[in-house]
Amino acid sequence: MERAVVGQGAHIAAGSDAEAVARWLAEYRGSPKTLAAYRREAERLLLWLGERDMTLAEMRRDHLEAFEAFLADPQPSSRWVGPPRPRRADDWRPFRGPLSPASRRQSLVILQGMFAWLVEAGWVTHNPFRLMRDKRRRLDNRQGGIERYLEAPLWGWLWGWLDRPPEQGASARDRFEQARRRFVFGFAYLLAPRIAEMSAARMGDFRRREGRWWWQVVGKGGKSARIPVPPDMAKLLEEWRASLGLAGEPQPDDASPLLRALDGKRGIGDNRLYRLIRETFRGAADELESEQGEGARAWALRLRQATPHWLRHTALTHQAQAGVELRYLAATARHARLDTTARYLHAEDEAWHRQQSRHGLAERGGTRQGADATRDEPV
Known part of the structure; x- marks a missing residue:
């Protein structure tokens, strides 16, 4: 594969992927918590690409599958996973452990936005996330009901x-x-x-x-x-x-x-x-x-x-x-x-569950189970 030319036609002052990403992150300097979260996800991607000697411009649709699998199981764990440490410490690691499905979705949402910005900035020519057929399901954080709570x-x-x-x-x-x-x-x-x-x-x-x-x-x-x-x-x-x-x-x-x-x-x-x-x-x-x-x-x-x-x-x-x-x-x-x-x-x-409980299996004696068991049989 012919290697992409880094930053050709770019509209930002950057000489590397890291500098281009830093320009994107600077847009969030007014929101320290958001900035920290976005920096973490961008850094994970850049480190992953670095292990493969790839640039952002070389990312394709199939790479997204491999990257998402990596987020779910960062291997080798000795290289990627460790307890909280200062960023400059020798034993610092990018992950505390494998990311949950919700955390992986959030990571992809953030990186999709980063790529969209880099396309507008002329740093890359395409956004691979736009080729994901199930992008809405994978990248939409507005899932069904909340499940992670204590009853x-x-x-x-x-x-x-x-x-x-x-x-x-x-x-x-x-x-x-x-x-x-x-x-x-x-x-x-x-x-x-x-x-x-x-x-x-x-x-x-x-x-x-x-x-x-x-x-x-x-x-x-x-x-x-x-x-x-x-x-x-x-x-x-x-x-x-x-x-x-x-x-x-x-x-x-x-x-x-x-x-x-x-x-x-x-x-x-x-x-x-x-x-x-x-x-x-x-x-x-x-x-x-x-x-x-x-x-x-x-x-x-x-x-x-x-x-x-x-x-x-x-x-x-x-x-x-x-x-x-x-x-x-x-x-x-x-x-x-x-x-x-x-x-x-x-x-x-809860209402749906109550309604569904009206539907049951016939018992051996011929009577029906469920709350609506006395209802007349249809003719």
Whole structure:
């Protein structure tokens, strides 16, 4: 195959794929979280191409299949997979592990947008993603219903476990960590924040106006929003502040971190918060199996699969099930599109299931099973 000429006819100042991608990333410098996510996916692709001595301009439709398979199983794992490390560390790796189907879709969505920009910039001549016949299914994140959430009974057990009083003789550190876990999970469940919003939250973001509490948050894309704080969250905040030795209500000018490290003063970052939540899920799964044995295996598996974003999905799903109107649910979620929020509505699934239960097999005695068993046979 004749090697593509890098950047021929380009409308950007770049001398390599890395420089061209850096120009694209610069478009997102106003949104640090988005920039970090896009840089991660672009870097993975560039490293993968580098292993094959290929350029972006040489990517074809069949390469996308190979790349998606690589995202699902980065091999050799010693070369690609490792724990979180500083980017310049010798043992830094691009992956923490294989990507889930949802994460692979998100990666392809990001890279599709990158290629579209590079085509407009004249750096490459075509976008291979446009040749994917099942592109809509593969690249559309607006899938059917949300599945990655904890059902109400499982959440009820989990919160009950988190809400247990400390054991007799627990150390000051154990008491602090238990109070922090309880607050983190309660905060996530009651207000449906993203993990970055939780780690960035300040005490003064909670403000009382005309007798009502609100949470002021700067979310995805730098958009500011104001979310109603329910009574349980106001009480949870008061209890968390008491565990830190603080007065019951924060002041509007209090810029100290909401979530604290073990010293009770410093904040905690996204990575530490992520690990804290995953560790809690795993600890809860172990406790559940210890308490209930073999019968709790399915629930324990769900807990071990859960990630911090499951808490947001759980919060929004349970709000929808509690009857919160779609417009208010969308405002809490801070979704730009109502059809994104509508994925959390499971009422139609339940109604469909009830209707379907009317259809059953005839029993040996000739009678029919199901809720509609007494219905007359059709003539």
